[in-house]
Amino acid sequence: MPLTARGEAIFERLPGAAPRESTGAIGCQIVRHEELCIGCGRCASACPSGATLKGDMFDPMQLYSAPPDSRRGAIGTALRAIARHQPSGSIAVPERVSAFRTIVFDASRCIGCGACARACPTGAAEALPVPAEEIGAGVSG
Amino acid sequence: MTSTAAENTRAPETEDGAERKIVAFFCRECAYAAADATGNARVSLPTTIRSVLVPCTGRVSPLHLLKALADGADGVYVAGCLEGQCHYREGNLHALDRIEFSRALLESVGVEPERVQMFTMSAADSPKFVAAARKMHETISALPPLKRK
Numbered sequence: 001m002p003l004t005a006r007g008e009a010i011f012e013r014l015p016g017a018a019p020r021e022s023t024g025a026i027g028c029q030i031v032r033h034e035e036l037c038i039g040c041g042r043c044a045s046a047c048p049s050g051a052t053l054k055g056d057m058f059d060p061m062q063l064y065s066a067p068p069d070s071r072r073g074a075i076g077t078a079l080r081a082i083a084r085h086q087p088s089g090s091i092a093v094p095e096r097v098s099a100f101r102t103i104v105f106d107a108s109r110c111i112g113c114g115a116c117a118r119a120c121p122t123g124a125a126e127a128l129p130v131p132a133e134e135i136g137a138g139v140s141g
Numbered sequence: 142m143t144s145t146a147a148e149n150t151r152a153p154e155t156e157d158g159a160e161r162k163i164v165a166f167f168c169r170e171c172a173y174a175a176a177d178a179t180g181n182a183r184v185s186l187p188t189t190i191r192s193v194l195v196p197c198t199g200r201v202s203p204l205h206l207l208k209a210l211a212d213g214a215d216g217v218y219v220a221g222c223l224e225g226q227c228h229y230r231e232g233n234l235h236a237l238d239r240i241e242f243s244r245a246l247l248e249s250v251g252v253e254p255e256r257v258q259m260f261t262m263s264a265a266d267s268p269k270f271v272a273a274a275r276k277m278h279e280t281i282s283a284l285p286p287l288k289r290k
Contacts, residue, residue, distance in 0.1 A: 080290070
């Protein structure tokens, strides 16, 4: 588990101290449902460890899989009507377009705090309890 | 009526003879004023163009552009203020990026990105307004009609 900037600052003030090896099992497991994501970026703002970021790319398939009554779904319906083939890969997003960005989630940096799930307005980021067999698996000493 | 005006209002010449439809979003502060001046000067525009007034081009979202295409338009264009001259500071810059994004979306599904374009002009620049309308008309007339499912 990587330290946050604040955590690193604390260790700098304590000479000789070192962080204990991560237990890897302190928090919840984050499951992302990309089809529900509206790209608001609240999860990225709430994330304390930098595991969730607003990316520079957008996957047009997210428009196809979005609920039909959502704004992304409406764009997906329009795009599907004129499309000649399935969207091919992700596209680069210009600077001032903020809502159409695929959220990048890096599970290796996630500390399982669940802040993204609390911040998410659509339930696209979900915090699940860690399965019982994994609890304590990473604890050493 | 002069011969050039008659020429402009003539039915569009396309290879298959079918008329194209172009939806145009005009900024109220500049392009619409230019459109007014064009009308006062009795210069005619291509008959393919259907205009929509918006308070600022920053109001136009990818949904407006793609829905227009999905619902029958063969091309869509947005006419807004010159860069740095937006009445709402940077609405036209947002529009430019959204149009770039919409073009990338179209390209990713195999539709010609030229079907969506943006032009900028000042309120007094009626000739540029007419040139933009004619250029869009020529671009879309050269493309086949947009197929829909």
